Amino acid sequence: MKNEDEPKDKRLKPGDAQKLTMAEVAKYVGVSAMTVSRAFRQDASVSEETRKRIMEAVDALGYVLDLSAGSLSSRRSGFIAALVPSINNSNFSDTARGMTDALQNTGLQLLLGYTDYSTEKEEELIEAMLRRRPEGIILTGGSHTARARRMLVKAGIPVVETWELPEDPINQVVGFSNSEAMALLVRTLASQGYRKFGYIGGTTARDTRGSQRRSGFQKTVEELGLGPGRMISFGVPPITMEQGGQAIVSLLERWPDTEVVLCVSDLSAFGAIMECTRRGMKVPRDIAIAGFGDYEISSICHPRITTINVDCYGIGRQAAARLMDALHTGEATGDEITLTGYKVVLRESTDRNGAPTA
Amino acid sequence: MKNEDEPKDKRLKPGDAQKLTMAEVAKYVGVSAMTVSRAFRQDASVSEETRKRIMEAVDALGYVLDLSAGSLSSRRSGFIAALVPSINNSNFSDTARGMTDALQNTGLQLLLGYTDYSTEKEEELIEAMLRRRPEGIILTGGSHTARARRMLVKAGIPVVETWELPEDPINQVVGFSNSEAMALLVRTLASQGYRKFGYIGGTTARDTRGSQRRSGFQKTVEELGLGPGRMISFGVPPITMEQGGQAIVSLLERWPDTEVVLCVSDLSAFGAIMECTRRGMKVPRDIAIAGFGDYEISSICHPRITTINVDCYGIGRQAAARLMDALHTGEATGDEITLTGYKVVLRESTDRNGAPTA
DNA sequence: CCTAAAATTGTTATCGATATCATCTTGCCG
DNA sequence: CGGCAAGATGATATCGATAACAATTTTAGG
Numbered sequence: 001m002k003n004e005d006e007p008k009d010k011r012l013k014p015g016d017a018q019k020l021t022m023a024e025v026a027k028y029v030g031v032s033a034m035t036v037s038r039a040f041r042q043d044a045s046v047s048e049e050t051r052k053r054i055m056e057a058v059d060a061l062g063y064v065l066d067l068s069a070g071s072l073s074s075r076r077s078g079f080i081a082a083l084v085p086s087i088n089n090s091n092f093s094d095t096a097r098g099m100t101d102a103l104q105n106t107g108l109q110l111l112l113g114y115t116d117y118s119t120e121k122e123e124e125l126i127e128a129m130l131r132r133r134p135e136g137i138i139l140t141g142g143s144h145t146a147r148a149r150r151m152l153v154k155a156g157i158p159v160v161e162t163w164e165l166p167e168d169p170i171n172q173v174v175g176f177s178n179s180e181a182m183a184l185l186v187r188t189l190a191s192q193g194y195r196k197f198g199y200i201g202g203t204t205a206r207d208t209r210g211s212q213r214r215s216g217f218q219k220t221v222e223e224l225g226l227g228p229g230r231m232i233s234f235g236v237p238p239i240t241m242e243q244g245g246q247a248i249v250s251l252l253e254r255w256p257d258t259e260v261v262l263c264v265s266d267l268s269a270f271g272a273i274m275e276c277t278r279r280g281m282k283v284p285r286d287i288a289i290a291g292f293g294d295y296e297i298s299s300i301c302h303p304r305i306t307t308i309n310v311d312c313y314g315i316g317r318q319a320a321a322r323l324m325d326a327l328h329t330g331e332a333t334g335d336e337i338t339l340t341g342y343k344v345v346l347r348e349s350t351d352r353n354g355a356p357t358a
Numbered sequence: 359m360k361n362e363d364e365p366k367d368k369r370l371k372p373g374d375a376q377k378l379t380m381a382e383v384a385k386y387v388g389v390s391a392m393t394v395s396r397a398f399r400q401d402a403s404v405s406e407e408t409r410k411r412i413m414e415a416v417d418a419l420g421y422v423l424d425l426s427a428g429s430l431s432s433r434r435s436g437f438i439a440a441l442v443p444s445i446n447n448s449n450f451s452d453t454a455r456g457m458t459d460a461l462q463n464t465g466l467q468l469l470l471g472y473t474d475y476s477t478e479k480e481e482e483l484i485e486a487m488l489r490r491r492p493e494g495i496i497l498t499g500g501s502h503t504a505r506a507r508r509m510l511v512k513a514g515i516p517v518v519e520t521w522e523l524p525e526d527p528i529n530q531v532v533g534f535s536n537s538e539a540m541a542l543l544v545r546t547l548a549s550q551g552y553r554k555f556g557y558i559g560g561t562t563a564r565d566t567r568g569s570q571r572r573s574g575f576q577k578t579v580e581e582l583g584l585g586p587g588r589m590i591s592f593g594v595p596p597i598t599m600e601q602g603g604q605a606i607v608s609l610l611e612r613w614p615d616t617e618v619v620l621c622v623s624d625l626s627a628f629g630a631i632m633e634c635t636r637r638g639m640k641v642p643r644d645i646a647i648a649g650f651g652d653y654e655i656s657s658i659c660h661p662r663i664t665t666i667n668v669d670c671y672g673i674g675r676q677a678a679a680r681l682m683d684a685l686h687t688g689e690a691t692g693d694e695i696t697l698t699g700y701k702v703v704l705r706e707s708t709d710r711n712g713a714p715t716a
Numbered sequence: 717c718c719t720a721a722a723a724t725t726g727t728t729a730t731c732g733a734t735a736t737c738a739t740c741t742t743g744c745c746g
Numbered sequence: 747c748g749g750c751a752a753g754a755t756g757a758t759a760t761c762g763a764t765a766a767c768a769a770t771t772t773t774a775g776g
Contacts, residue, residue, distance in 0.1 A: 021732060032756050037734060045753060062512040067489045068435060069732035071426050072761045087470075088451035096445055100472075109486055112445075112470055114458075128467055131425040154420040241658040270658070277660045297655070300599040300628070302635045379762060390726050395764060403723060427762035431731045 020063050029057045040065055071133070079109040080323060081129035082138040085117045085207075086238055091293050091312045092140065095162065098316025099138065106324060108135065115140070117206050117237050123148040130155050136323040142166020142173075143208045158326035160319045164209055165337065172326065174319040174338040178209045179216030181308050181342045185262060185290060186220040188344045189306075192352050194260040194288065197221050198230040200239075200247040200272065201264035207237035210264045213292060217262055230255045239264060244271025249279075252287070259288060260350060266291030266298045266307050273305065273349060288350040303348035311340045378421050387415045398423055429491070437467040438681060439487035440496040443475045443565075444596055449651050449670045450498065453520065456674025457496065464682060466493065473498070475564050475595050481506040488513050494681040500524020500531075501566045516684035518677045522567050523695065530684065532677040532696040536567045537574030539666050539700045543620060543648060544578040546702045547664075550710050552618040552646065555579050556588040558597075558605040558630060559622035565595035568622045571650060575620055588613040597622060602629030607637075610645070617646060618708060624649030624656045627663050631707060646708040661706035669698045 026033040031050065038044035039054040046054075057063075071077045082099055084092040100110050113129060115122040123145045129137060130151055136158040142165070144152070152159050152170055159171040164178055186197065199217045201210050214231070221229040232251040235243035244263060248271075251258060263269035269291030273283050283289055283303055290306040291298055298305035318338050384391040389408065396402035397412040404412075415421075429435045440457055442450040458468050471487060473480040481503045487495060488509055494516040500523070502510070510517050510528055517529040522536055544555065557575045559568050572589070579587040590609040593601035602621060606629075609619060621627035627649030631641050641647055641661055648664040649656055656663035676696050 023732080033733075034735095034757080035755060038755085045755090047754060050754080062508060064485065064488045064509060064513070066491060066732060068426050068429050068491055069761095070734065072430055072763090073732080073734040075734095075761070077426060086451075087445060087454055088448045090446045093444075093446035127422065130422045133424060133426055150420060151422060155422070241654055245658065270655075274658050274660045296599055297628075300603065300632050301659070302632045381762080391763075392727080392765095393725060396725085403725090405724065408724080424762060427731095428764065429731090430733090431762080431764040433731070433764095 020061060021066075022063070025054065025057050025061060025063050028061060029054050037070075077133045077135060078107060079111050079132070079134055080136045080138065080320070081111050081113065081126075081132075081134040083113045083115050083122060083125055083129075084140050085115050087112075087114045089238065090295050091310065094312035095140075095316035095319075098313040098318075099320040100316075102317045102320035102324070108324075110320075119143055119145050119148070119206075123151075126151055135327060136160070138162060138319045138323065141208050142169065144170075158323050160323055162315050162319045164212060169335055169337070171335050172319075172322045172338070173336070174315055174322060174340060176310070176340050176342050177216075178212035179219070181310070182213040182216035182262070182292065183220040184342075185292070185306075185308055185344055186217055187224070188346070189260055189262075189288070189290065189350060190224050190226065192350070194350075195226055196230070196255070196257055196259040197226060198232070198251050198255060198258040198261040199263075200232050200234065200244060200251065200261060200268055202235055202237035202239045203233040204236060207264075210237055210239075213264055230258055237264075239268045241267050241271035241274075244268030245275030246271075248272035248275055248289075261287065261289050263289065263291045266293045266295040266305055269305050269307070269349070270297055270301060273301070273303070283349055284351050290350050294345055298345075298347070303351075306347045306350040307345050308342050309345045310342045315340050378419060379424075380421070383412065383415050383419060383421050386419060387412050395428075435491045435493060436465060437469050437490070437492055438494045438496065438678070439469050439471065439484075439490075439492040441471045441473050441480060441483055441487075442498050443473050445470075445472045447596065448653050449668065452670035453498075453674035453677075456671040456676075457678040458674075460675045460678035460682070468678075477501055477503050477506065477564075481509075484509055493685060494518070496520060496677045496681065499566050500527065502528075516681050518681055520673050520677050522570060527693055527695070529693050530677075530680045530696070531694070532673055532680060532698060534668070534698050534700050535574075536570035537577070539668070540571040540574035540620065540650065541578040542700075543650070543664075543666055543702055544575055545582070546704070547618055547620075547646070547648065547708060548582050548584065550708070552708075553584055554588070554613070554615055554617040555584060556590070556609050556613060556616040556619040557621075558590050558592065558602060558609060558619060558626055560593055560595035560597045561591040562594060565622075568595055568597075571622055588616055595622075597626045599625050599629035599632075602626030603633030604629075606630035606633055606647075619645065619647050621647065621649045624651045624653040624663055624665050627665070627707070628655055628659060631659070631661070631663065641707050642709050648708050652703055656703075656705070661709075664705045664708040665703050666700050667703045668700045673698050 022036050023033045026036045035046060035050060036054055038046045039051045067078060080103065084096060086092055096112060103110055113125040115125060126148045134157065138160045140163050142161050149170065161169055161173050163175045165173060165175055199214060201214050205211050218229050230251060232247045234247035248261060251261060261272060263272060269289050273289050276283050276287060281287060292308045294307045294309035298307050318340065322338060380394050381391045384394045393404060393408060394412055396404045397409045425436060438461065440454065442454060444450055454470060461468055471483040473483060484506045492515065496518045498521050500519045507528065519527055519531050521533045523531060523533055557572060559572050563569050576587050588609060590605045592605035606619060609616060619630060621630060627647050631647050634641050634645060639645060650666045652665045652667035656665050680696060
């Protein structure tokens with residue numbers, strides 16, 4: 001026996017690169033590698049006694065399981081890939097949290113990727129992910145490059161598209177109609193007496209959810225006989241707070257009598273409100289402004305922002321749950337659509353009677 | 359030849375699970391698997407002609423490289439693990455972006471994990487990551503469980519700790535002194551005439567950067583002979599906007615004559631300012647408030663918030679760069695410390711003369 | 717036109733864990 | 747006490763790509 005290499009000094013440094021394998025742990029304990037492998041799984045049949053001895057050895061030697069070897073032979077990579085547009089967006093991070101929570105104790109890990117609202121980047125990421133053979137994949141939105149779509153189909157794993165309702169789903173869908181949600185907001189505000197509607201959103205079609213919100217706005221304004229909406233496009237999605245501020249300036253220059261402005265997200269709405277405040281306009285007294293997404297900031301800032309609350313967390317949770325279903329039922333599940341909720345949250349920024357307090 | 363399974367219908371659906379291997383692509387093209395493998399790498403010697411034919415076949419068959427097999431034999435997993443406290447924090451997402459950018463064209467992918475400010479969760483994540491054999495690992499902060507530390511050392515891969523200066527670094531460090539940064543802010547404001555300092559931060563020691571900022575505040579206030587600071591602890595880190603608002607209420611109840619309040623982050627500062635505004639206090643006329651981190655919101659909101667700007671992106675970029683260095687030099691590099699910059703950004707929220715405009 | 721060097725391609729062993737089947741205990745029941 | 751089922755463990759083949767080396771073809775130079 002020659003294993004006097006247990007680190008004993010307090011300040012440990014890397015460098016003594018290990019090359020510890022399961023076989024060595026096995027030899028150390030006096031069992032076969034197979035038994036060590038079994039000890040790492042809860043369902044396998046190993047006597048408690050043996051498992052304990054193995055785990056002690058694992059601890060003493062500092063062995064860490066090698067999944068890359070394991071997944072090759074078991075043909076199970078043990079992870080789910082999820083692609084979201086942006087890392088720094090509380091809506092998507094709530095969704096990611098929902099997914100992580102739903103995957104607790106399933107033995108599956110979540111691997112996140114960021115597409116930056118670009119289908120090209122999404123395609124690259126999808127390929128990078130598929131190369132590691134995920135057991136399922138969750139996407140945001142329903143717009144993908146043709147090649148991405150082909151790869152996803154070929155992969156033969158469950159796919160869940162989220163956050164919207166694609167016309168031609170690949171597989172499963174968990175989301176809601178961004179267009180109808182925005183329409184609901186328009187109708188709600190119209191019923192409060194607002195007539196002259198403006199809209200602020202990003203410039204391109206890259207952000208499909210943004211485009212859907214825009215078209216929901218446009219359609220509804222016209223349906224209500226309030227003429228074509230006053231639309232300002234500003235900045236590449238995701239539109240920033242600052243761009244929201246710039247956009248409202250353009251909008252009010254062009255249509256000074258606008259009564260209420262809907263924004264593609266709370267962040268741009270916030271930027272717009274702050275810019276108005278800075279220019280001496282009171283919100284909602286001089287102009288009403290609403291957002292979309294119910295970010296934390298909207299319930300904190302002054303005035304608080306009217307918005308659409310989306311069940312971000314639920315989207316993530318259900319997407320993961322649907323994926324698990326598909327994995328368990330041997331992916332024979334049909335292509336289901338799971339609708340998630342949203343609701344209008346009326347706050348000070350569109351309050352008809354009130355100047356905001358203070 | 360029997361390969362009439364090319365998908366031709368427009369609406370592709372998964373289900374026809376593939377089991378396509380490199381060998382089959384090779385057979386299809388009429389070369390060996392090894393040549394196909396070579397075709398996938400830019401440096402390998404394959405004739406352009408052959409590579410083209412192989413890539414066409416790959417495209418036609420829809421083959422996707424299997425890295426789990428490849429990394430087993432090449433002993434290179436092709437990814438770097440990075441652990442950050444929170445997914446939804448623009449400071450850390452900037453850092454993540456810096457890392458991603460620095461890893462462009464290195465053939466290495468970034469894998470992010472979220473510790474939720476918990477060393478226990480960090481330990482779990484470190485183990486989960488190590489099981490996939492990353493080629494390097496980037497951590498946020500210098501506090502880790504003993505077991506986490508042991509695993510990291512044992513792993514024999516480069517480790518970079520970021521965002522602070524640990525007393526006992528594992529390996530490399532890229533960061534700055536949170537304590538000194540906060541001290542600088544205190545001194546700057548003191549030089550403007552402020553005397554009665556308050557501080558708002560989270561309750562526990564979990565957020566080590568928060569603790570360091572707090573101690574930097576405390577120490578400096580005392581050094582300047584301004585008595586012990588007025589400290590309010592509120593909420594489990596990461597402290598939210600809402601908790602910032604609640605905290606400032608407590609603070610002003612207890613010490614109504616406070617002149618300036620420093621907050622552990624811009625987000626709590628924002629919450630505090632909004633709460634003051636709502637209660638009819640003007641910032642900075644009635645009370646000055648500053649944050650930390652220079653989040654986007656601080657330059658947009660009204661009044662704009664004085665803060666410490668941290669080179670978040672640079673931290674990420676340099677952390678990844680140091681890691682690459684270590685990988686190239688055969689990890690013989692000493693344990694270097696790379697200092698990153700920070701600076702005070704004075705804005706309206708602590709403006710001595712001015713009530714904010716409007 | 718011949719030879720050495722360079723470029724291209726192929727063959728075989730291997731990475732480290734796990735599926736699968738075989739073997740060996742143990743315990744229980746009639 | 748025989749026999750059989752359930753439980754524990756081991757032996758071996760295998761997952762799919764790549765390293766390492768071997769073989770072959772092409773190119774360049776004299």
